[in-house]
Amino acid sequence: MSNYRRWVGVLLACALAEALAAVVGVLATGISYRTITDSFMLPNWVIGVSCAACGALIAWHRPRNLLGWFLLGAGIAQTGTAAVTPWLIQALRNGEPAHALSTAYSAAWPLSISLFIPLAVLYFPTGTLPGRPWRLAVLLAVVNGPFQVMLFSAAPDPLPTVPGLGTRDRAASWLSIPPLATATTLQTASDVALGLSLLAGVAALVVRYRRGTEKARRQLLWLLLAATVAVVVIVVSRIAGPIEDSGFPIVLLTMVALIPIAMTIAVLRYQLLDIRLVWSRTVTYLLLTTAVAATYLGLVEVVDRLVRPRLSVSGAVLATLVVAVFFNPVRVRLQRLVDRLFYGDRGNPVRAASSVAAQLAGASQPADVLPAVCQALRLPYAALTDEAGVIRGEHGTRPTLLEAIPLLQAGERVGELQIGIRPGESHLANADRVVLELMAAPLGVALRAQALSDAVQRSRREIVAAREEERRRLRRDLHDRLGPALTGIGFRADAVVNLADDQVRSLGTEIRRTVDGAITDVRRLINQLHPSALDDVGLVEAVRRHAALLDRRGDGSPLRVVVRADEVPPELPAAVEVTAYRIVTEALTNVARHSRAGEAEVRISGGPGELRLSIADDGPAVNGRWVPGVGLTSMRERVAELGGTMLAEPTPAGGRVHMCLPLEADR
Incomplete structure (x- = not known):
């Protein structure tokens, strides 16, 4: 970093030394104000100092941003031309040899115009190109810059705009190639290349604005504002009449110095002002x-x-x-x-609130309208929080400054609408607040309705979870207590049969038969309450065992079922585990009974706070149609009980059922 800053100091010192040399030259040679304007010395000096100072600031704070170094190059080139101008004018008036001065004059400022400035525009504001194709524009500027220097060096008159300088024979540049002075085709081609370089820079800015973030767009607006002001002032100054004869239009070229200043603000302090407000007024x-x-x-x-x-x-x-x-x-x-x-619609609060209310009517949850809120008022960020302060949704990039609009329902606070303050603003404008307070009324109603719906769904999940846990407890009690008791009774009945006479033996046999029937009923009840395979081997292996039983349909045709599992949590809530197992078995039963599929695939995977299931088959639709039946309705009901989502649809190869079950169902 220190080496970079050392070079920044050296280059800035060179530019400032050239600027000081220009001032000393004016005082020493005593050239008139009219000569200063006719020779373009004043705009060269002002633009050069501006580019050098701004480039130094950017390179000092952002040394890896090439923009600062390009502006430094432009500043040194412009101030270099300004530094030699008074001495070149004096030498020409006195008829003295001026080859060195003419060489420095003709070789400096063309590099700024044709090389450094186009590159600065192409690399603004990040210091990188917007894409690989823009390298062609960089190559064009790099090749055309030195060629422009050769063309201006070949001109026989380095200062054609300054009258009364006498003979120019002794002002030929050392870089002069006389044939280039009359090669109009090459001059035209170079000018076209310069125009293409600048147009490529403008096109790059357009691309950056369309693809850019909110920050990038604000940075570009700074540059666009400065360029617009400079162009308008210069164009207006070209009105024919006394103002043109005074040389004032040339003085107004110094307005171009606003562009590097705007670039510096955009890179280092783009939040200095609300650039959109400035643009609005301008x-x-x-x-x-x-x-x-x-x-x-x-x-x-x-x-x-x-x-x-x-x-x-x-x-x-x-x-x-x-x-x-x-x-x-x-x-x-x-x-x-x-x-x-x-x-946006800040000036029309009713229209802004109506647009958000219309979006709210079709939204699945209140947070879905936050993009519409930001769009309606061109805000950078909006978030919705509930009465506990938990963020229910947000849109945009969260800025440092936030303001909250309370959301009320029946006089009770149900949450807040948090709004990000626009960059350059210190607080929310009253006009914005009026619109947001209108939006707050329907948002408060929607947030309360969402809270009530969530509470109902949460209660429903808790009921399902409690039911499954109770079923699991009952199964355990039946399996661990009643089952062994009935088995013991059966063994004692066998002993009675073996030891008693014929009459008692027949009674013991009857008891044994009754006990066996009771054991069978208990086993069936146990399995209905909670599939035993889930407790024995877990969800994935239980699904695999069930899939193995479906290798053939009732008509004898084969069916291959593949079960794939990926990152399934080792311990699942009882309600989620049972629901997943029931859904998979029901879906596979539907495939076996109602499709002509040769293969079915079951995918079980874990995600952030959810369990994902997918059952797909390659069976063609019956009679060309894929008609959901009672089984799918039962699946949807099971998924809805846990607050999950389910999608059942036909595919080009067959059918697919996909669902997501939240893992917090038992909380």
Whole structure:
């Protein structure tokens, strides 16, 4: 890091030394202000110092961002041209040899315009290209930059815009290649290449904006704002008349210095202001000023041609009156349009609240409307919390500053709508708060309804879990107590049969027969209460054993069942385990009875807080249709009891049943 900063200090010192040399040159040579503007020395100096200072700041704090180094290069090139300009002008006026000065002048600023600036735009703001294809634009700039230097060095007159410098024969650059001065085709090709490099940079910015995050878009808006202001001011300054003759348009080229300043803010302090608010006001008044000026000039022209011959009032006065009458209504309407672009429906609270309410009507849970809330007001982040402060859903990137809108239902607080403050703002604007408070009413109702629904579902899961646990306890009691007792009675009946006479033996045989029937009934009841295989070998192995029994259907046709398990939790809640087993066995029974499948696959896998089941077969649909039956209805009911999800659908090869069961069902 220290080596990087050492180089930053060296390069910045070079640029500042060149800037100081330019000031000293002006004072020493005594050139006039008009000469300074005609030679473009002032914009070169201002733009060069701006690029160097801004590039140094970026390279100092973000040394791996190539943008800072490109701006430093542009600054050194621009200030280098400004440094030699006064001495070159003096040498030309005195007829002195100026080959070295002309070489430095012609070789410096073209590198800034054709190489460093296009590269800075291509690499803004991250210091990397938006993709591999943009390397072609970099290659074009790298090749065309030195060629532009050769073209400007070949020009016989390095300062054609400054009059009265006398002969230029002694100002030929050492890099001059005379044939290039008349090679118009090569000059045109190089200019086209320069234009393509700049257009590629603009296209890269567009791509970054479309693909970028909220942060990237705000960074790009800083650059776009500076470029827009600079271009508008420069274009307006080109109006023909006294302002053009004064050389003031050349002075206004210094507005280009806003671009590196905006780049630096975008990279280091993009949250300095709410750039969208700045853009809103800037775009509004630029459009408004343009519209007023165009309307004024048009009305003056129309009145002068049509009305003035018949009225004594001048066209300028009438045009002024018309503009004055319509100015404010147009301003208000235009401001609304621009504000809607940057702040959504903040100016129309009813429409914003209605759009969110419409989304809420079709949402499965209240948190699903958070994207609509952010979109309605162009907010960076929104979250919904319940009365316990638990986040029920969120959208966007959580910023540092948050404000909460309470959600009330029947006067009782049921949660909060947390809103992220836009970058550049310190608090939530009153206009935003009004809209959000309107949205809070239906959100509060929906959140309370969701809480009640969750409570009902939670109670339902607890009932199912308690039922299965009770069944498991009953099975254990029957198996461990009643079963052995009946078996013992059976053994004693056998002993009576073996030791007694014929009459008692027949009675003992009858007792034995009754006990055997009771044992059979108890075993059947035990299995109905809770499948014994689940306690013996677990869910996966129990499914495999059941699948092994389905190797053939009732008609004798073969059926191959494959069971695959992946990361299944070793201990499952009783309700989840029984439900999963019942569903799998029911699904496989349906495959065996109602399909012509040759193979079925069962997948059991664990996920974050859930158990996933999938049963698929390759059997074609009966009569060309896949019709769900009673078995699927029973499966859906079992899944719904645990608050899980289920999907049953036909596939190109057969049918598939997929479900997810939450593992917290017994809590």
